Amino acid sequence: MMKNRLLTVAAAAFLLLTVGLGAAGPAGAADCPSGEFCAWENADFTGQRANWSGDDGWWESYIADQDSSWANHAVSGPGIKDHVKVYSRADLGGHMTICLTPGQEVNYNGAANDNGDSHQWAMSC
Amino acid sequence: MTTRGAAGPPPDEKALFGTGPAQLSLTLATGYTVRTHTDGCLAQAQRFLYGDQARWFRAEVTVNNLRPEAEARLGKDPSYRAALARRAACPDKDTRCVRAGGLDELRARLEHAQLAEARAAHRKEITTYHQLRDHALHRAADLLAAQPTPHWKGHDPS
Numbered sequence: 001m002m003k004n005r006l007l008t009v010a011a012a013a014f015l016l017l018t019v020g021l022g023a024a025g026p027a028g029a030a031d032c033p034s035g036e037f038c039a040w041e042n043a044d045f046t047g048q049r050a051n052w053s054g055d056d057g058w059w060e061s062y063i064a065d066q067d068s069s070w071a072n073h074a075v076s077g078p079g080i081k082d083h084v085k086v087y088s089r090a091d092l093g094g095h096m097t098i099c100l101t102p103g104q105e106v107n108y109n110g111a112a113n114d115n116g117d118s119h120q121w122a123m124s125c
Numbered sequence: 126m127t128t129r130g131a132a133g134p135p136p137d138e139k140a141l142f143g144t145g146p147a148q149l150s151l152t153l154a155t156g157y158t159v160r161t162h163t164d165g166c167l168a169q170a171q172r173f174l175y176g177d178q179a180r181w182f183r184a185e186v187t188v189n190n191l192r193p194e195a196e197a198r199l200g201k202d203p204s205y206r207a208a209l210a211r212r213a214a215c216p217d218k219d220t221r222c223v224r225a226g227g228l229d230e231l232r233a234r235l236e237h238a239q240l241a242e243a244r245a246a247h248r249k250e251i252t253t254y255h256q257l258r259d260h261a262l263h264r265a266a267d268l269l270a271a272q273p274t275p276h277w278k279g280h281d282p283s
Protein backbone atom coordinates (compact mmCIF):
# COMPACT_ATOMS: atom_id res chain seq x y z
CA MET A 1 0.00 0.00 0.00
CA MET A 2 2.79 2.36 1.06
CA LYS A 3 4.79 1.42 -2.04
CA ASN A 4 1.84 2.15 -4.33
CA ARG A 5 1.35 5.58 -2.82
CA LEU A 6 5.06 6.30 -3.14
CA LEU A 7 4.98 5.24 -6.79
CA THR A 8 1.96 7.45 -7.44
CA VAL A 9 3.64 10.43 -5.83
CA ALA A 10 6.83 9.76 -7.78
CA ALA A 11 4.88 9.41 -11.02
CA ALA A 12 3.04 12.67 -10.35
CA ALA A 13 6.29 14.45 -9.58
CA PHE A 14 7.85 13.07 -12.76
CA LEU A 15 4.84 14.17 -14.78
CA LEU A 16 5.02 17.66 -13.32
CA LEU A 17 8.69 17.85 -14.21
CA THR A 18 8.19 16.75 -17.84
CA VAL A 19 5.12 18.94 -18.29
CA GLY A 20 7.16 21.83 -16.93
CA LEU A 21 9.93 21.13 -19.41
CA GLY A 22 7.42 20.61 -22.18
CA ALA A 23 5.90 24.02 -21.60
CA ALA A 24 9.28 25.60 -22.35
CA GLY A 25 8.87 23.92 -25.74
CA PRO A 26 11.13 23.61 -28.75
CA ALA A 27 9.61 26.65 -30.42
CA GLY A 28 9.29 29.76 -28.29
CA ALA A 29 7.48 32.84 -29.47
CA ALA A 30 8.77 34.27 -32.75
CA ASP A 31 10.74 37.43 -31.96
CA CYS A 32 9.84 39.71 -34.81
CA PRO A 33 9.27 43.49 -34.56
CA SER A 34 5.71 44.77 -34.75
CA GLY A 35 4.91 45.86 -38.27
CA GLU A 36 7.28 43.45 -40.00
CA PHE A 37 7.60 40.11 -41.74
CA CYS A 38 10.47 37.91 -40.58
CA ALA A 39 12.26 34.88 -41.95
CA TRP A 40 14.88 32.87 -40.10
CA GLU A 41 17.72 30.77 -41.42
CA ASN A 42 16.82 27.88 -39.08
CA ALA A 43 13.68 26.26 -37.79
CA ASP A 44 11.98 27.48 -34.62
CA PHE A 45 12.80 31.14 -35.31
CA THR A 46 16.51 30.70 -34.70
CA GLY A 47 19.66 31.51 -36.62
CA GLN A 48 20.07 34.66 -38.68
CA ARG A 49 16.89 36.66 -39.09
CA ALA A 50 15.79 38.79 -42.00
CA ASN A 51 12.99 41.27 -41.35
CA TRP A 52 11.17 43.61 -43.65
CA SER A 53 8.56 46.33 -43.31
CA GLY A 54 8.20 46.51 -47.11
CA ASP A 55 8.40 44.27 -50.16
CA ASP A 56 11.61 42.61 -51.32
CA GLY A 57 12.02 41.18 -54.81
CA TRP A 58 15.52 39.91 -54.14
CA TRP A 59 16.20 38.37 -50.76
CA GLU A 60 19.76 38.68 -49.60
CA SER A 61 21.96 35.62 -49.99
CA TYR A 62 22.01 34.76 -46.28
CA ILE A 63 18.25 34.17 -46.34
CA ALA A 64 17.44 33.44 -50.01
CA ASP A 65 16.75 29.71 -50.27
CA GLN A 66 17.88 29.43 -46.64
CA ASP A 67 14.61 30.25 -44.92
CA SER A 68 13.27 27.68 -42.50
CA SER A 69 10.82 29.56 -40.29
CA TRP A 70 8.63 32.60 -40.84
CA ALA A 71 6.35 34.99 -38.96
CA ASN A 72 4.02 37.84 -39.95
CA HIS A 73 3.89 40.59 -37.34
CA ALA A 74 2.19 43.27 -39.39
CA VAL A 75 -0.22 45.56 -37.55
CA SER A 76 -3.57 45.68 -39.35
CA GLY A 77 -5.36 48.91 -40.07
CA PRO A 78 -7.54 50.62 -42.69
CA GLY A 79 -5.86 50.36 -46.07
CA ILE A 80 -2.87 48.51 -44.63
CA LYS A 81 -1.47 45.65 -46.70
CA ASP A 82 -1.00 43.11 -43.93
CA HIS A 83 -1.00 39.82 -45.88
CA VAL A 84 2.47 38.60 -46.85
CA LYS A 85 3.04 36.37 -49.90
CA VAL A 86 6.31 34.45 -50.29
CA TYR A 87 7.57 33.31 -53.69
CA SER A 88 9.99 30.57 -54.73
CA ARG A 89 11.89 32.80 -57.19
CA ALA A 90 13.14 36.38 -57.21
CA ASP A 91 10.86 39.19 -58.39
CA LEU A 92 7.77 37.35 -57.17
CA GLY A 93 8.50 34.62 -59.71
CA GLY A 94 8.24 30.87 -59.55
CA HIS A 95 5.15 30.24 -57.47
CA MET A 96 3.63 31.58 -54.29
CA THR A 97 4.59 29.15 -51.58
CA ILE A 98 2.66 30.56 -48.64
CA CYS A 99 0.43 33.46 -47.63
CA LEU A 100 0.35 34.56 -43.99
CA THR A 101 -1.81 37.08 -42.14
CA PRO A 102 -0.71 38.89 -38.96
CA GLY A 103 0.01 36.61 -36.02
CA GLN A 104 0.59 33.58 -38.24
CA GLU A 105 3.92 31.79 -38.17
CA VAL A 106 5.55 28.61 -39.42
CA ASN A 107 8.32 27.12 -37.33
CA TYR A 108 9.34 24.40 -39.79
CA ASN A 109 8.39 22.59 -42.95
CA GLY A 110 10.49 19.56 -43.84
CA ALA A 111 9.33 19.37 -47.43
CA ALA A 112 9.49 22.99 -48.40
CA ASN A 113 11.95 25.06 -46.48
CA ASP A 114 14.98 26.78 -47.98
CA ASN A 115 12.86 27.94 -50.87
CA GLY A 116 11.99 31.64 -50.49
CA ASP A 117 13.51 34.27 -52.75
CA SER A 118 11.10 37.21 -52.66
CA HIS A 119 7.92 38.45 -51.02
CA GLN A 120 5.29 41.17 -51.24
CA TRP A 121 2.62 42.64 -49.02
CA ALA A 122 -1.01 42.66 -50.16
CA MET A 123 -4.56 43.30 -48.97
CA SER A 124 -5.44 39.66 -49.58
CA CYS A 125 -3.87 36.38 -50.63
CA MET B 126 6.94 54.21 -44.12
CA THR B 127 9.29 52.47 -41.74
CA THR B 128 6.68 50.54 -39.83
CA ARG B 129 3.83 48.72 -41.49
CA GLY B 130 0.83 49.65 -39.39
CA ALA B 131 -1.46 52.44 -38.26
CA ALA B 132 0.00 55.83 -37.34
CA GLY B 133 1.81 56.15 -34.03
CA PRO B 134 4.40 53.92 -32.33
CA PRO B 135 3.91 50.21 -33.06
CA PRO B 136 2.14 48.26 -30.30
CA ASP B 137 4.19 45.98 -28.07
CA GLU B 138 5.00 42.78 -29.95
CA LYS B 139 4.26 40.43 -27.05
CA ALA B 140 1.05 42.20 -26.04
CA LEU B 141 -0.25 42.06 -29.59
CA PHE B 142 0.84 38.64 -30.80
CA GLY B 143 1.08 36.64 -27.58
CA THR B 144 3.98 34.73 -26.06
CA GLY B 145 5.18 31.18 -25.64
CA PRO B 146 4.28 28.30 -27.94
CA ALA B 147 1.55 28.94 -30.50
CA GLN B 148 -1.49 26.91 -29.52
CA LEU B 149 -3.46 26.75 -32.78
CA SER B 150 -2.02 24.93 -35.76
CA LEU B 151 -3.05 23.65 -39.17
CA THR B 152 -0.98 21.60 -41.60
CA LEU B 153 -1.64 22.53 -45.22
CA ALA B 154 -1.49 20.33 -48.29
CA THR B 155 1.66 22.28 -49.20
CA GLY B 156 3.35 20.80 -46.13
CA TYR B 157 3.54 24.00 -44.12
CA THR B 158 2.16 23.92 -40.59
CA VAL B 159 0.82 27.38 -39.86
CA ARG B 160 0.42 28.34 -36.20
CA THR B 161 -0.96 31.22 -34.21
CA HIS B 162 -1.36 32.20 -30.58
CA THR B 163 -4.51 32.19 -28.52
CA ASP B 164 -3.11 34.78 -26.10
CA GLY B 165 -2.46 38.43 -26.92
CA CYS B 166 -4.65 41.28 -28.13
CA LEU B 167 -4.94 40.10 -31.72
CA ALA B 168 -6.30 36.70 -30.64
CA GLN B 169 -8.75 38.42 -28.33
CA ALA B 170 -9.94 40.69 -31.13
CA GLN B 171 -10.43 37.70 -33.40
CA ARG B 172 -12.51 35.89 -30.79
CA PHE B 173 -14.66 38.98 -30.45
CA LEU B 174 -15.17 39.37 -34.18
CA TYR B 175 -15.38 35.78 -35.41
CA GLY B 176 -16.75 34.13 -32.27
CA ASP B 177 -14.49 31.09 -32.52
CA GLN B 178 -10.82 31.77 -33.06
CA ALA B 179 -9.88 28.17 -33.89
CA ARG B 180 -12.64 27.80 -36.47
CA TRP B 181 -11.74 31.13 -38.09
CA PHE B 182 -8.04 30.21 -38.10
CA ARG B 183 -8.59 26.89 -39.87
CA ALA B 184 -10.91 28.41 -42.47
CA GLU B 185 -8.80 31.49 -43.11
CA VAL B 186 -5.45 29.72 -43.41
CA THR B 187 -6.94 27.15 -45.80
CA VAL B 188 -8.60 29.77 -48.01
CA ASN B 189 -5.49 31.96 -48.04
CA ASN B 190 -3.37 29.08 -49.27
CA LEU B 191 -5.60 27.65 -51.99
CA ARG B 192 -3.35 29.05 -54.70
CA PRO B 193 -0.13 27.65 -53.18
CA GLU B 194 -1.94 24.35 -52.84
CA ALA B 195 -2.85 24.44 -56.54
CA GLU B 196 0.78 25.29 -57.37
CA ALA B 197 2.00 22.35 -55.31
CA ARG B 198 -0.37 20.00 -57.14
CA LEU B 199 0.94 21.43 -60.41
CA GLY B 200 4.46 20.43 -59.45
CA LYS B 201 3.32 16.81 -59.25
CA ASP B 202 1.58 16.77 -62.64
CA PRO B 203 3.55 14.58 -65.11
CA SER B 204 2.74 16.66 -68.19
CA TYR B 205 3.82 19.81 -66.35
CA ARG B 206 7.06 18.16 -65.23
CA ALA B 207 7.71 17.07 -68.82
CA ALA B 208 7.17 20.64 -70.03
CA LEU B 209 9.56 21.88 -67.33
CA ALA B 210 12.18 19.39 -68.54
CA ARG B 211 11.73 20.55 -72.15
CA ARG B 212 12.16 24.16 -71.00
CA ALA B 213 15.29 23.31 -69.02
CA ALA B 214 16.77 21.53 -72.05
CA CYS B 215 16.47 24.67 -74.21
CA PRO B 216 19.74 26.49 -74.91
CA ASP B 217 20.12 29.91 -73.36
CA LYS B 218 18.10 32.69 -75.09
CA ASP B 219 16.62 30.22 -77.62
CA THR B 220 13.12 31.70 -77.54
CA ARG B 221 11.84 29.45 -80.30
CA CYS B 222 12.76 26.37 -78.32
CA VAL B 223 11.09 27.84 -75.25
CA ARG B 224 7.89 28.62 -77.13
CA ALA B 225 7.83 25.22 -78.76
CA GLY B 226 8.01 23.60 -75.35
CA GLY B 227 4.63 25.14 -74.53
CA LEU B 228 5.29 25.55 -70.81
CA ASP B 229 3.46 28.85 -70.40
CA GLU B 230 0.23 27.72 -72.05
CA LEU B 231 0.25 24.42 -70.23
CA ARG B 232 0.88 26.13 -66.94
CA ALA B 233 -1.96 28.59 -67.44
CA ARG B 234 -4.36 25.79 -68.31
CA LEU B 235 -3.30 23.46 -65.51
CA GLU B 236 -3.20 26.18 -62.85
CA HIS B 237 -6.80 27.01 -63.63
CA ALA B 238 -7.82 23.37 -63.29
CA GLN B 239 -5.79 22.80 -60.14
CA LEU B 240 -7.23 25.89 -58.45
CA ALA B 241 -10.74 24.69 -59.26
CA GLU B 242 -9.87 21.32 -57.75
CA ALA B 243 -8.42 22.91 -54.63
CA ARG B 244 -11.54 25.04 -54.22
CA ALA B 245 -13.79 22.00 -54.63
CA ALA B 246 -11.76 20.05 -52.08
CA HIS B 247 -12.12 22.88 -49.55
CA ARG B 248 -15.70 23.90 -50.18
CA LYS B 249 -16.56 23.62 -46.48
CA GLU B 250 -13.72 25.86 -45.36
CA ILE B 251 -14.63 28.44 -48.01
CA THR B 252 -18.23 28.49 -46.80
CA THR B 253 -17.13 28.80 -43.16
CA TYR B 254 -14.77 31.60 -44.15
CA HIS B 255 -17.56 33.65 -45.68
CA GLN B 256 -19.97 32.93 -42.83
CA LEU B 257 -17.48 34.03 -40.18
CA ARG B 258 -16.52 37.12 -42.15
CA ASP B 259 -20.19 38.04 -42.25
CA HIS B 260 -20.40 37.49 -38.51
CA ALA B 261 -17.36 39.71 -37.98
CA LEU B 262 -18.81 42.45 -40.16
CA HIS B 263 -21.93 42.60 -38.00
CA ARG B 264 -19.93 42.51 -34.78
CA ALA B 265 -17.73 45.34 -36.02
CA ALA B 266 -20.70 47.41 -37.18
CA ASP B 267 -22.44 46.98 -33.82
CA LEU B 268 -19.27 47.92 -31.98
CA LEU B 269 -18.74 51.05 -34.06
CA ALA B 270 -22.39 52.05 -33.69
CA ALA B 271 -22.03 51.86 -29.92
CA GLN B 272 -19.03 54.19 -29.89
CA PRO B 273 -19.76 57.68 -28.42
CA THR B 274 -19.51 60.51 -30.97
CA PRO B 275 -16.11 62.19 -30.61
CA HIS B 276 -16.17 65.81 -29.41
CA TRP B 277 -13.56 68.03 -30.95
CA LYS B 278 -12.35 70.68 -28.53
CA GLY B 279 -12.20 74.18 -29.95
CA HIS B 280 -13.94 73.26 -33.20
CA ASP B 281 -17.47 74.16 -34.16
CA PRO B 282 -19.34 71.17 -35.55
CA SER B 283 -19.79 71.77 -39.27
